[in-house]
Amino acid sequence: MAVVEIYAHPVLHRYKTSICTKATIFVFACFLLTFIPPILVAYRSQGFWQREATYREQPDVSFKHQVLLLLQTSQTGDYLVWSTYQNFNQLQQGRVRVPLVKSREEDSNRDGKSDALQMTIQVPLLDTEEVYSVDLLLFFQYRLYIFSTFTMECMAYLHHTSPLPGADLTVAGDLRLHQKYPLAHTGRDTRFNTSIIDSTSIFPTAYDLRTIFESYSGRNVSTNFLTYYPVWRTGRATGQPFVISATVRYPEETILYRPGFWQLIKWGWVQYISILLVFLFVFDRIKTFVFENQILNTVVDSPTKKFKQG
Amino acid sequence: MFVKVPAVLLLLFRLLYYVQGQTGAPEQINPGQVNVGVPGQDGSNVVSISEHETSGQIPVFLTFTQPANATQDVTVFCSIQTDQPGYSEVTFDNITISAGGTDTGTVTFSVVSPGRQVEVQCLGRSAAPGTETNTTEFLPQTSAGQTGFLQVRKGPVAGFCSSLVLVPNRAGVSQATVRVELSEAVVDNEVTVTCTSVDATAGSIQLTFDPLTLEVNSTTGDVTYSFTNPGGSPVSVSCTAQSGGGGTQYRTATSTGDASTFALDEGSVQFIPDTTRTSAQSVGTFLVLDAAVQADTVTFTCAMREVEDSDQAQTLAQNPTCVPVSNLVPTAAPGTVPAQLTTPGLTTPNPASASPATTLTQAPISAQTLATPTSVPDSPLTNLSIAGNWQLGTVELVFGTYTSPVQDLLLVTCCAPQASNTDPKYQGRSAAFVFSSNVVTNTTANLTNAEVVGTPLVERVIPNPAYVEVGPCPCDLWENHCDTECCCDTECTQDDLDIFTSCIQGAFGGNLTKELAQYCTFSGGYQEDWDRLLCVERDNSPYLGLYYDNPSAIRTETAFRTAYDANAPAFSFDETERRETVETDSSLAYRYGLATQVLYTDANGETQQGFLSFPQQILSGQCLYSGIVRHFVSSNATCTQTLDASLCTEGSMLDAREYLLPSAATHPPCPTPPRVLSQHGGVDTVPTTVEYFCLTDPSLYVRSTTTADDIYVFNQTSLFADSVPGTMQKCAFDDGFTFPPSPTPNTTTDTCSNVVLDVRYVLSWRGTELTGAAAFVILGDIAMETVTPGDGSNSSTVLAQKFGVEFSYDSPNATAVDATEIVDRSGNPGYDVGKVLLTGTLSLTNDSVENIGSSGLQVWSPGTDGLCTSASRAAVTFGEDSISGCTVRLAWDNFQDCAALRSEVRAQQESLVTAEFVSRGGNPNSTLITDWVQIINNDTAAPIEAPTPAGVEPDVVDQLQGLCQDIPAAMNLEVLYADVGKENEFLIQEVVGARVSFSSTLWKLQCSGPLSAACYGNSSVLADLGNSSTISDLITGTVQSFYITSSVTFTRVPALTPAPVKRFYANSTNVCRLNACWEELFYPVSMLFADGDFQRYQHNLGSALLLTLFIIAVFVITRPWW
Secondary structure, X not given: OOOOXXXXXXXXXXXXXXXXXHHHHHHHHHHHHHHHHHXXXXXXXXXXXXXXXXXXXXXXXXXXXXXXXXXXXXXXXXXXXXEOOHHHHHHHHHHEOOOEEEEEEEOOOOOOOOOEEEEEEEEOOOOOOOEEEEEEEEEEEEEEOOOOEEEEEEEEEEEEEEEEEEEEEEEEEEEEEEEOOOEOOOOEEOOOXXXXXXXXXXXXXXXXXXXHHHHHHOOOEEEEEEOOOOEEEEOOOOOOOEEEEEEEEOOOEEEEEOOOHHHHHHHHXXXXXXXXXXXXXXXHHHHHHHHHOOOOOOEEEOHHHHHHHO | OOOHHHHHHHHHHHHHHHHHHHHOOOOOOOOEEEEEOOOOOOXXXXXXXXXXXOEEEEEEEEEEOOOOOOOOOEEEXXXXXXXXXXXXXXXXXXXXXXXXXXXXXXXXXXXXXXXXXXXXXXXXXXXXXXXXXXOOOOOOOOOEOOOEEEEEEOOOOEEEOOOEEEEOOOOOOOEEEEEEEEOOOOOOOOEEEEEEEOOOOOOEOEEEEOOEEEOOOOOEEEEEEEEEOOOOEOEEEEEEEEEOOOOOOOOOOOOEOOOEEEEEOOOOEEEEOOEEEEOOOEEEEEEEEOOOOOOOOEEEEEEEEEOOOHHHHHHHHHOOOOOOOOXXXXXXXXXXXXXXXXXXXXXXXXXXXXXXXXXXOOOOOOOOOOOOOOOOOOOOOEEEEEOOOOOEEEEEEEOOOOOOOEEEEEEEEEEOOHHHOOOOOOOOOEEEEEEEEEEOOOOOOOOOOOOOOOOOOOOOOOOOOOXXXXXXXXXXXXXXXXXXXXXXXXXXXXXXXXHOOOOOOOOOOOOOOOOOOOEOOOOOOOOOHHHHHOOEOOOOOOOOOOOOOOOOOOOOHHHHHHHHHHHOOOOOOOOOOOOOOOOOOOOOOOOOOOEOXXXXXXXXXXXXXXXXXXXXXXXXXXXXXXXXXXXXXXXXXXXXXXXXXXXXXXXXXXXXXXXXXXXXXXEOOOOOOOEEEOOOOOOOEOOEEEEEEEEOOHHHHEOOOOOHHHHOOOOOOEOOOOOOOOXXXXXXXXXXXXXXXXXXXXXXXXXXXXXXXXXXXXXXXXXXXXXXXXXXXXXXXXXXXXXXXXXXXXXXXXXXXXXXXXXXXXXXXXXXXXXXXXXXXXXXXXXXXXXXXXXXXXXXXXXXEEEEEOOOEEEEEOOOOOEHHHOEEEEOXXXXXXXXXXXXXXXXXXXXXXXXXXXXXXXXXXXXXXXXXXXXXXXXXXXXXXXXXXXXXXXXXXXXXXXXXOOOOOOHHHHHHOEEEEEEEEEEEEXXXXXXXXXXXXXXEEEEEEEEEEEEEEEEOOOOOOOOOOOOOOHHHHHHHHOOHHHHHHHHHOOEEEEEEEEEEEEEOOOOOOOOOOOOOOOOOOOOHHHOOHHHOOHHHOOOOOOOOHHHHHHHHHHHHHHHHHHHHHHHHHOOOO
């Protein structure tokens, strides 16, 4: 008649000894060798503590409807300006030429965040005025939500110079985030939510591009307007304005941040435990071999023996 | 659906009212109307007569609002509705239609001048002025009925088709024919064409023309003329035509066409090419006549001479003499035989020649070979005869034997001497060509005993280096040559070896190979960890390695093609594109983007299909005058052109004849202008109408030289403009029959007349065909030079021509008299972003919106100088925020009366907002008030402040401070819009509210510093005190800029007010905070991970379920816990 296994359970062998024996020292050494080296292996193989991480988020950008425009209209220093800052316009007096500005922000994928700014500026010009250079500053409100709730005022700087007098300038580019340091993983961050141009100032120094750019480039977080393909068209017809057409896209950004404590611990634990499992297995076999073969003398408390005695 | 009901009700109500109004007034007399035409005959109201019929008739008839007959005598008087140059002009006689008759009449008119079709309106009067009663049937103000159309055609002309006619120049020929063209086919009576020379003198060609009679329906004929004194000076000839048998179609007085010049056909001859070179023993070139030889043989005699340099050759070639020159032979060394020139003759003409060799087909060549001039160097080289229909001959010079090199520059002159030619056309005509000869002496070499080195066409077989030592001697680099210092070279003799100082050991250079990172010997920096663990030892032994095969050379075309085809690169510089403009799409229907085609007449009088070209801008704004108009693609271009005397001529881009020309134009009768084809690739053309406008002040198209300093003068104030620009006049010549004039320079005034400034094509389409072409051309007289106002210096005028093409739908209803004007919608349904906002005002009858357009709500559009005086207005476009404005320049004086300043600015700002309503969508119904939203304008409630009346002292504070408060310098328009639906993935957006407001600001003069305003109190007072005009000027002068702005803001609002949400649940930012929100707990199976793609979501979900199934199965089978 065939015999079938109907149940199985492991047998536990207990090895006992006093404290000051070789076996105790061996077990203690095994304990150290099991738990300490995985830390060293995990740590020394680099990347144990996740110091920074990235995530992707499309920023919530809105055009603040603030503009500062500078056109060089001759090669000898004549220029025209216009801005939405009334104090600046007051300072410039006869150099101000009020353009026809049209802007709209598109949300093409209907996710509630604007994806691009379409802007057209038509600067009226006399036929004798030729445009050689354009400096255009557009100001934006920039918000991030997923990790740190980040808000700042940022700027798109468009600059183009040509030795040929222009009729229009068409640019399309991205408003890219520029980070010097990682952002925090949580909390509100309004460090850079300050005006780039002090529009309340009645002094010309507040509108000096050198100081504006100097302080803006010193920010830990700022934006660049990146455009690689500006088209500068020449041959302006009589009575025609100089037209700047700009498309500023707000792309999804990869944002660097410092992970929080629990994220740090979690990733460290995952690495440690995966190496520890190997050590646990190896040293378990070593200890079983040593004690099973009584290489180190111990008192064996075996359940089978008990069974026999009993 | 709901909005339609009130509209229907409204219409019903109006209809009811109308019927009641008609029936409820029986006491009113039945008013009558005077109509043009014959009752019941379509088209009878259109009358067209020739200007030769000095008077004509146009039928009229009477109708009544209620069918009735006239009971009163009616005086009918007609008038022309259009009074512009270029339109037909007539005077009408008044007639009286008696009561009780047929109620019809005929109005007689007499012709004043021909022109385009005009509309005729006839009115009636049945009572003398002042005696009208309410029973008067016909009153001038109520009796306007159906109008008619009248055209006085210009009298047709006869003329030659080319401006220059060549009188034949042949011995014994004194008669010829010339083609005459009529601008209108002959009808009714035959026409006699008479041509006479206009300015014949005793010394000119004497021409006698036979009269030509043209039959009915013909348009062309050949006039025969005889001539004497053909060598005389050219004369002008013009033709007239006269209808015979009392016909009025052609009149001698009006049918004189453009004169043509008759001149003697003086033949010309030239060499092509006229400069060549040779290094062979012969040289050849083509001798080309201007036309095929008619009857005689033209014999040329050629001579050759040596020239010093190319300058001398050019001088001699430009004035070739017909006398054989004496020094013919190139200088040769003593004892040599001079180069000899032999075997002249004609060979088959080159079909690729550029000459007009259309008749070069069969005719035999009569080559006349002269005896080789062996010893007579000063005799003519050769005689060359051209006969039959040939106009191309070949001159070939073959040198005789010679023994020394000939390196020289030689000139060959060919002429047709009078002695040997009977054709007067080519008598004495000569041509020359220069060639440089670089003929080297023939050298003799006997190669019979030459040693053959190598075996050409036999491949060298390289043995497999795996088994054979291929380089037993590495320093042996040259075959069949002893390499220096190479002792193992078997070609070195013992003598060579003896003089070698040492022997090169091994190969040159050593065995340098790249050290790869996996080599054990690697020492080149970074190495992967496993590279060190398992590094490669290598041994560069030449034996038993892998070697490249030695491919054999490909020597046949077949083998080459096989090898090439199998390995042809995907991309190369090989030219595969066509170089001529050919459209590959041969569809008969015009489709979007296809080229618009034209039919034109080429030089041979045959019609050809071509493309409608029109200036367009390419690349970064450069103007392309030969751009092709694409179907349905509108284009606009501005082309700047520095004006130059050479451009002011026929055929340049300034010539109106280079653009579309009216198809009805017949003066002059030829040539036929290109016509637009109605079908792509078809043969039918569409009628073209062109209207020409003449601009007296073309400054809009000329780059002005005014500088900003001329406008922003430090002491010149500037406020608002008070005039509107004038309109254009039609050109006087533009009567619909005449072609436009070409630009002509005027040397006395230094201007160029009739310059094309603006061209606009409107092509009408219906279905897949074009139905018409209309062009609007603006011409003007442009000064060649522009004066700079600042320094008075002159510079060339820079012209900015504007060009535009658009396509318009030709509605089948458009021909109806009361066809409504097609207006641009701004989207349907809803608004399209970027389209104009439609506005309107409430009509007085209070149930509809009128003045629909974009002019009711505008923003500032600054002019070129930015000042408000030159600023215009621009329409508000939907969805686009905007800001714009203009500059006013104010001095101290302007601040004396703030109330006046305020009211002036306010009036200007409010003139931007004249509408009361803004349309909700882009396609509003004017009678449906629900399609409209009222503009909230609280400002209109406040009355405009009146300026301080004269004599009343203005506010003291205003006077003193140089500042004015509450200036409405900024106009703000806020528009609310909502998404009201979606159609085909496009949002439907409608305006739900609009508000206009004015931001008041403080204007204050800055009173210190250079160029700041002078704040010295009332200037007039000060002027009185100082009684000096200079002080007064200075004080009133210095001005400061202030800005008037207008802005538009579009705000999206929810279509429905959203229900309030608790702050905890509100997620305004729509993001997953910390990427750890509950919605994304099962991220892989969320819609978010699938990026909104339902199929991907399904795929993810299915995979996840399968995975779960596997896990459950594993647990069920292994049963780890039970």
